[in-house]
Amino acid sequence: GGAPSLAPSYWLADQRTATGELRTLRLEDGTLLSLNTHTAVDIDYAGAQRVIVLHQGEISVETGHQDPRPLLVRTEDGRLRPLGTRFLVRREAGGTRLEVLQASVAAMPHNSGDEQVLREGQQVLMNANGLGEVGTVPAGADAWT
Structure with missing residues (x-):
């Protein structure tokens, strides 16, 4: 029955890419944000923090240093x-x-007060209740960027 339905958050997102589309944005603080295929994000720099909300898909973030406010990436998991x-x-x-x-990068799941710092070359799966086992980033993980 037709195409899979997309969450309203996808259509309402500030920035989104269609399937097969890649996009790179330079944010006002100098941060380089790349959106992989079929990705939706909101960017909120209005408050005391710079916040990027990832609704769907995958992003690559290279942080800029032209803004003293903390930068956070949020998903429904943390x-x-x-x-x-x-x-x-x-x-x-x-x-x-x-x-x-x-x-x-420090990761903090929604339902946990514990923040865990992951270092260069490490990866982890975070859900709302905690972090999985820390593994190694596979070679070429960012090849799409």
């Missing part, structure tokens, strides 16, 4: 706080996949 870095975030069936390519 939040990621980059510590001057380049990293990938992908929505998967089981949660949110974080792959750290440079420096480190």
Whole structure:
């Protein structure tokens, strides 16, 4: 029966890519944000924090340094706080996949007060209740960028 339906958050998102489309944005703070195919994000720089919300798909983030406010990447599974870095975030069936390519990123699941720092070359699957086992980022993980 027809095409799979897309969540309203996909259509309402600030930035989205269609299937097969890639897009790279340079945000006002100098952050380089790449959207993989079929990805939807909201960008909210209005408040005390810079927030990128990933609804669907995968993003690559290379943080800019022209803004003193903390940068957060949020998904429904939790939040990621980059510590001057380049990293990938992908929505998967089981949660949110974080792959750290440079420096480190602190991950905090929604229902857990524990923040865990992942370092360069590490990856983890985060769901709302916690973090999975830390593994190694596969070679070429960011080849799509």
